[in-house]
Amino acid sequence: MSSSGWRRGALAAALLAAGASLAVVAARGPARPTTMPEQVRAVASTLRCPVCQDLSVADSPSRLAEQFRQQIAQELEAGETPDQIRQGFVRAYGEWILLAPPRRGINLVAWVAPILLLLGGLALAWTAVRRWTSVRAPGPRAVPSRSVGDLSASDRRLLERALAAASEEPE
Amino acid sequence: MEESQARHPSGMGPSPAYRRRRGRWIVAGSVMAAVAVLTSLLAFGLSRNPTVVQSVLVGRTAPDFTLPGLSSGQPVRLATLRGKVVVVNFWASWCADCRVEHPDLVAAWRRFQDQGVVFLGIPFEDSTQQAEAFQRTLGGGWPQLADPNSQTAVAFGVYGVPETFIIGRNGVVAYKQVGPIPYARLSDEVTRLLGSPAT
Amino acid sequence: MDRLGTFALMLALALAVYGLVASVAGVRQGRPLLVESARTTAFSLLGVVAAANGAMLAAILTNDFSIRYVAENSSRATPTFFKVLSLWSADEGSLLLWNLILAGYIAAVAFRFRKRKPETFPWAMAVMYAVSIFYLTLVLGPTRPFATLASVPSDGRGPLPLLQNHPLMAVHPPLLYLGFIGFTVPFAFAMSALITGNLSDRWIRITRRWTLVAWIFLAAGLTLGALWSYGVLGWGGYWAWDPVENVALLPWLMATAFLHSVVIQERRGMLKVWNLSLIVGTFALTTFGTFLTRGSILSSVHAFAQSLVGPLYLAFLVVVLAGGFGMIALQAWRLRSEGRFDSPLSRESAFLGNNLLLLAMTFVVLLGTIFPLIVEALTNRQVTVGGPYFKESIVPLFLLLLFLMAVGPLLSWRRSSADQLRRRVTLPAVVGGATMAAVAGAGVRDLAAVAGFGLAAFVAAANVLELGRGVRAYARANHLRVPAAVPAAVARNRRLYGGLVAHVGVAVAIVGITASSAFARQTEVTLSPGQVVTFAGYTLRYQGQHDVRQPQRRVLIAVVEVARDGKPLGQVHPSLNQYPGASDPIGTPSIKYGVLKDFYSSVIGFSSDGTQATFRFFLNPGVMWLWVGGAVIVLGGLLAAWPGRRRTVALEPPARRRELAVVS
Secondary structure, eight states, rough: OOHHHHHHHHHHHOOOOOOHHHHHHHOOOOOOOSSSHHHHHHHTTTTTTTTSSBBTTTTTOSSHHHHHHHHHHHHHHOOOOOHHHHHHHHHHHHHGGBSSSOSSSSGGGHHHHHHHHHHHHHHHHHHHHHHHHHOOOOSOOOOOOGGGGGGGHHHHHHHHHHHHHHHSOOO | OOOOBOOOOOOSBHHHHHHHHHHHHHHHHHHHHHHHHHHHHHHHHHHHHOOOOSSOOOBBBOOOOOEEBTTOOOOEEGGGGGOEEEEEEEETTTOOHHHHHHHHHHHHHHGGGGTOOEEEEEEEEEHHHHHHHHHHHHHHOOOOOOOOTTTHHTTTTOOOEEEEEEEOOOEEEEEEEESOOOOOHHHHHHHHHHSSSOO | OHHHHHHHHHHHHHHHHHHHHHHHHHHHHHOOOOHHHHHHHHHHHHHHHHHHHHHHHHHTTTTTTTTTHHHHOOOOTTTHHHHHHHHHGSSHHHHOOOHHHHHHHHHHHHHHHOOOOTTHHHHHHHHHHHHHHHHHHHTTTTOTTOBBSSSSSSSSSSSSSGGOOOGGTHHHHHHHHHHHHHHHHHHHHHHHHHHOOOOSTTTHHHHHHHHHHHHHHHHHHHHHHHHHHHHHSSSSSOOOOOOOOOOOHHHHHHHHHHHHHHHHHHHHSOHHHHHHHHHHHHHHHHHHHHHHHTTSSSSSOOOOOOOSSSSHHHHHHHHHHHHHHHHHHHHHGGOOOOOOOSSSSSSHHHHHHHHHHHHHHHHHHHHHHHHHHHHHHHHHHOOOOOHHHHHHHHHHHHHHHHHHHHHGHHHSOOOOOOOHHHHHHHHHHHHHHHHHHHHHHTTOOOOOHHHHHHHHHHHHHHHHHHHHHHHHHHHHTTTOOOOHHHHHHHHHHHHHHHHHHHHHHHHHHHHHHHHHHHEEEEEEEETTTTTTEEEEEEEEEEEEEEEEEETTTTEEEEEEEEEETTTEEEEEOEEEEOOTSSSSSSSEEEEEEOSEEEEEEEEEEOTTTSOEEEEEEEEETHHHHHHHHHHHHHHHHHHHHHHOOOOSOOOOOTTGGGGSSSSS
């Protein structure tokens, strides 16, 4: 079965390539901002521009955002860490100046909810699938699917007509 | 309409379908409960004004600043005013609401300046000429300080004008007003703070 | 004009009430003539609501400033094109348009079933009339477009500057409304099925195309909204996770899940309660959207703030939720699953996974949007939930969904053998893996970007190959050459091929989104005339500034010459528009669109003496792919929705469910 053999090989190679790429990139880590404008942008993109709706300080074209960015630049040059800079803004404006809620306290709910939901959904789906698998089908037994090439020409035509008619929308 | 068997064909208790039929009220009840929770949350949302933001500075020591006078260049430092009641008003010549509140500020200043209350005006995102022109035309008299890169405004958490901070004798921010401050509110707060101790 | 408009709306309300009463009475008392009269009322309703819209349009075009809406949203100086658009640029007017589109859908349903009315028709009409009554009550009560002013101003304020800057304002809201309101139809038929107890699959088959059409409109509206944000707002991005943007996305996500899971119900007789819940949920989300946008519960660039109708919208939402889900809870016991789940390696499980992921994404977006409210209600503190939260939470879910988008079409119904899957998936997997390796090798460091590109390639390859496979099989079976077989092969199974095309569209859009998120660069510079700056390989020279005065605004245009590698590429003209009513000017970006990258420029401000200008320059790779991808998604939807000839089946294949076989 050489044709299936090369397929297995190719598939394995593809999965390997994908896995290796992801591993390499994950190990390399995200690009750290190097130049000062990049560093300012990195901090500014985690702060909310107070005068515009839902834009970060990095994206906002408003004057106040410009002042924020200048202040961030000054504080970075003075040696403050991004977290310290953020805390400074929180002291002045409150927690809402952060563009995403910190992962503390009640805000954890928002961050954890997607994962919990996915797991919960999986569990629900699993129980539903088990219930369906135990339901007795009322009609004749299911016909196992075969590929189209296995049928004779007339059978194929018959099958295709039936399939096409079944998928037509009989409104 | 299909009817479910009340009893399982084997004769052993209610059929699964009948149990589901009874259980539907429980499910319906849970649905109503969930809807009620969502409704109360959204009703709460309606009851509050979405543009009002709480102030975190109230109850904390006001951030210190040293700013030059707008025209004179004479520096003023907030920390040196400890022991006095200080009213800090952020405003701008391009701001319509600042025009609205200005008479209230003037009236309050006239009333309280002899009692040692310090009024400070800080133009926000404004040009010196336009700020000076505003004060000249509308009348003022209390010191105006220059905050060219808005560093002080940012330290105070200012995101719009006008915003007014009333600082007590102990340097703690007692009250913050977002939007035009009415004369009554201003004088009530200042009077209260004048009566309280300086520590 | 205002009296005419108000009278038309009152008449419309009376007609809608009659339609509701006649439908219900007709079906309960078994009087088909009454039902028929309720049906034809839909046409008069449409005419009358159209007249009301026409009256408002006439008032705007004739500068009738006695009407408050006209005074607040139009002016003499506004160009005619934008005057027409101001019909829907604010709350009251857009509600008029909403009513018109709703009446249009009701009339379309009435027309569609003029000859043969399904059993669920009367109650469906009743539900639609009830929805119409709500929105008509709004425009006759708290949100009156024809309210007049005591003293007539000489000129109007004009539309908000942001809303008269660009012709896209013409199509973005109407398309969105056509999408939102379109879901009323399947919702009405689903409710009707629940009310009458006629819980066969008919309600799905009747409304399948309507749901798809609404989905297509919404997809187009969302894409154009992103294009408007990108090309008009000037901040360089296309989606800000604004609450109003989010609530427009929510029904689309749920409707996508619905479009997939109804296929399972039709083929296997499963997921009946689930599908009912999905369509009620989709309609409830559109209602929630109007509540959020118009009830001033959240501050947003879109929100029509300061409206006093919040409680009314909330009440309507509660009725929809309690009525819809309540009825499902009460009737669910009648619905039994008919099919079996044969194998985890089947298209059914891929669709289940699709639903799971899409619902998870819907929930994440919903939670993120109302989370600030929850926190404030419980702790009296204020937080912001913005872009970083949504991106971090949605991206992993979407990557998983992309995987399913590739593998799902390759799986067979009921059961796939591992061999069969391996045969089909190998080539796409090689394409995907090679892409990932190439991207990683090129030095990309963003994990999500590498995964995104690889999966997008995987999806595109899998779906294109599946397209080819289907056409080739048909060609072989009918002894045709492949090119000649394409139209017939596609026509046989439009829904499948439309879906494959839509998947390819998603892959293309993902490439655009990933490229622009991962590789965008920007800079901010202040230049004097004649000054040159280099950015991302471009050489930019600021030529100068000039003014253009138009009746409604003053435009300050900065001209910048763009060159790359010594070759001149033309000019860009970012501008600032100064409107008389606004304190801040509105910027208009100038973009050089390209297949691989966009050069995007906006001017943020001019110095007070006008000599210097502060610019923002962006290099946005791949954004064009997002618009093309959106267009392909719409095309796929159109292909799936395209009507075909009705046929009866001459043959009764053995393993066929009884309901599908006959055109009823």
